[in-house]
Amino acid sequence: MSETAVLAALAPEGGRQSAVGDVADTAVRIMLAAADAFAERGFHATTTRDIASRAGLSPAGVYVHFASKEVLLFELSRRGHERARDLLVAATAAAPTPTEALRAIVGGFSRWHAEHYGLGRIVQFEFRHLSAEHRDAVLGLRKEIDEVVADVLRDGVSTGEFEVADVPATALALLSMAIDVARWYAPDVRYTPEAIEAAYGDLAVRLVRAPSPR
Amino acid sequence: MSETAVLAALAPEGGRQSAVGDVADTAVRIMLAAADAFAERGFHATTTRDIASRAGLSPAGVYVHFASKEVLLFELSRRGHERARDLLVAATAAAPTPTEALRAIVGGFSRWHAEHYGLGRIVQFEFRHLSAEHRDAVLGLRKEIDEVVADVLRDGVSTGEFEVADVPATALALLSMAIDVARWYAPDVRYTPEAIEAAYGDLAVRLVRAPSPR
DNA sequence: GTCTATAAGACGATAGAC
DNA sequence: GTCTATCGTCTTATAGAC
Structure with a gap:
């Protein structure tokens, strides 16, 4: 599965979808991390700490971009x-x-x-x-x-x-x-x-x- | 779905499978409660307290019959x-x-x-x-x-x-x-x-x- | 926008009385 | 075998410094 294909599916509508630099966008990075975790373990078995750490953030860093x-x-x-x-x-x-x-x-x-x-x-x-x-x-x-x-x-x-x-x-x-x-x-x-x-x-x-x- | 059909699927092999009294067997009651909860919410979203309460037991009551x-x-x-x-x-x-x-x-x-x-x-x-x-x-x-x-x-x-x-x-x-x-x-x-x-x-x-x- | 620190509560599982 | 009480840990989410 190519990363760009996933990004195309996940990138925000208004995002700069052409640039590879999108991977650096923190919100997209969090979504990719959450997607991996949810797919692997399921929603309820995934912790916000797991998502944050996969995205290279502190546990609190997620909440700047997503309310829950x-x-x-x-x-x-x-x-x-x-x-x-x-x-x-x-x-x-x-x-x-x-x-x-x-x-x-x-x-x-x-x-x-x-x-x-x-x-x-x-x-x-x-x-x-x-x-x-x-x-x-x-x-x-x-x-x-x-x-x-x-x-x-x-x-x-x-x-x-x-x-x-x-x-x-x-x-x-x-x-x-x-x-x-x-x-x-x-x-x-x-x-x-x-x-x-x-x-x-x-x-x-x-x-x-x-x-x-x- | 008849209750007896589920019991037939869940009752312990050595159990008295003919008697309706099986429903009163605590281990079977816990299994039925857990089956309902797991099916409704999923394994990780189900709490042991939820299972116990559906089975009419205290939270500790489950652990006499199942280790985890x-x-x-x-x-x-x-x-x-x-x-x-x-x-x-x-x-x-x-x-x-x-x-x-x-x-x-x-x-x-x-x-x-x-x-x-x-x-x-x-x-x-x-x-x-x-x-x-x-x-x-x-x-x-x-x-x-x-x-x-x-x-x-x-x-x-x-x-x-x-x-x-x-x-x-x-x-x-x-x-x-x-x-x-x-x-x-x-x-x-x-x-x-x-x-x-x-x-x-x-x-x-x-x-x-x-x-x-x- | 990211961090450290922590609040506030729920979690699985156990201890010990009866 | 069931209860009440609770342990120790982990959880989501927030507060406040930088």
Whole structure:
């Protein structure tokens, strides 16, 4: 996972996103440190001291930039969800047919959960530790992600490429395959993110394709 | 989720498993309390005081029956994994063909993660919070579960019912669909465990079935 | 904006009475 | 086997110097 890719996902919207000097930005450094810690140990097992020390700061140094540990989780969760949604929207727009759109979506989403499995774990498995207000704020992004997949399934059904009994249930199952990659993936598994993308894109198409005429 | 079903999963092997009186057994009551708390909040966000109070005990009362909070997690994780494995082994043995075995395995595993979504969350998502020794002890059970699915896939490939590019990768994707049910399922979703069983059993077969001859 | 020092309380686990 | 009381430690977050 390249550091710049993570920075692109985490850097504040208004930030100077071109400069490598962004890594020196303290807020970004804290977010990267928190992302590593949350992904490794989970939100509640991570201490603010751990985050501060990974970022090269004193325990108090974090609070100049973030009001609480939970706000830090929220910022990571929100940016991660936005990044994931943007990926799916772009993949759908670029595909010529529903079949290719589905392959691109599920393959790309699976690859993203492998390449960014740390951020992926935070997005998918630390979501429930957000405060009620922040959880609501992120819930809208999660629904957008569900809808991208459901829309592609409906498109494919209408062209006759797909045969799907229950569109929302199938969308959920397809997303489950990709989401779960963040749980089991580690850099030492025998699959590369690219191999996962190809394999899971194929599996997705097999799952919904209408039977060939006999 | 019936209470007796959970008790059957949690009661100590030597326990009087027929009597309803088992609920009164303090160790079982503590395990049920811990299972609820861990599933709701996660292991690290759960306090021993919370477990004790749910079980109707003082904070010290837990330690007569369990040496630590982590040992309690281990007991729940171990029994849950055993239960899940037994389910898969029984489903495979009862099925006449690889196709029906796969339908029974993935459908049954998915249903189990819905009906017992609390225990399912502990098994699948709190696994990493076990101590190194206890994690190793449970890892064997997880491998057994993977192997049941991979064996059925290999059987189906050899009979020609299935066409699978990569058996371990496909087994992983099939398990992912079922495991992720524990993440999103709640009693208020619009799917019943029975509907999930039927839908996911079908999806599993579609994912691996060889194309019909033309 | 970063530090040292510390407040204020919660944490896992234990001691010892009954 | 359960209780009350508490130990020693760690926790999030803040105060105030620089």
